[in-house]
Amino acid sequence: MPDGWDDEQLLAALRESMRARQVVPDAFVDIGKSAYAWHNIDAELAQLTYDSSRERDRDQVASTRSETASIRALTFTSACLTLELEVTDGALVGQVIPARAGTLETQTGAGAITSTPVDEIGCFAVEPIPASPFRLRCRMADGTDVLTGWITL
């Protein structure tokens, strides 16, 4: 806070500070407030260990361009399980390894949650592809509870 400001300068600074808040849409602020819904979720966090789009960036110099339409593949790993994902045209398909049955919850940043069954060989399909960003929570029948980081496609 500049000490030497006279009243005119202080008023101008106050006007500017109010303007800086007014130009920010309320919807933008509300998105930030609703993010708190994901505070203190009690599940083990799985880390992103493979992302085909990053590999592609790295290999771009050496590779041909024939794979531009390739499928995006992601792998998340935690101590208890590995989650393999593929993004196809209209769905997000994947498998839980080691295979086991349970429920896959898709949580969007806006707070919506949808559930998808995971069959006994660990496979699932989420349709349509959730709006980014989203995260996945694997609640398996054996009690394993794992949450991925935020995914933006």
Added chain:
Amino acid sequence: MRDDPYVVALVTRAAGSDQGAWNELVERYAPLVWAICNRYRLSNHDIEDVGQNVWLLLVEQLGKLREPAALPGWLATTTKRECLRVVTTAQRLGTRLDDAPEFVDDVMIDEEILRAELDAGLRAAFAELPPRCRQLLSMLISDPPFTYAEISATLGIAMGSIGPQRARCLGRLRRSDALIALGAGDCTANTPGGGPGA
């Protein structure tokens, strides 16, 4: 930048399970996130995308921030990284061809942090003023400004009292805890490129 005990307390409460404290943090720093996104000239849709990611990442970091006072810097760095992600994706897809990111450097980011802290301090100080002062100052800073005659009629005070009351209210604003917390006499806030803690 000085450690603002009020912000430190907000972070600590939000790391517990205080939605109200979290909302205050978002209100306080949303303009910072917004301003940095604008430096990258993102579309409104992309700005919302970046904002959402930044706040979601902060939710995860709440309990781990070693120095809550460093929050503005953390937010600015995270916002910058998310903006660059959006811009590089768009460039790869060929939907964005300009070179905006090259013009956003760390000096600009530091300026946005300092401005955001000053603005947030001023708004917090204003909110602490008595209602009469808030009414008067609101009319004085409105655009277009009200005339003294209009202020006199609206607030029911004599024209001759407006000047002295204005001076008294601004005096209270100057002495408020929220502004003192920013570090009175710390002129780095006014110097472009002056780093925090200089």
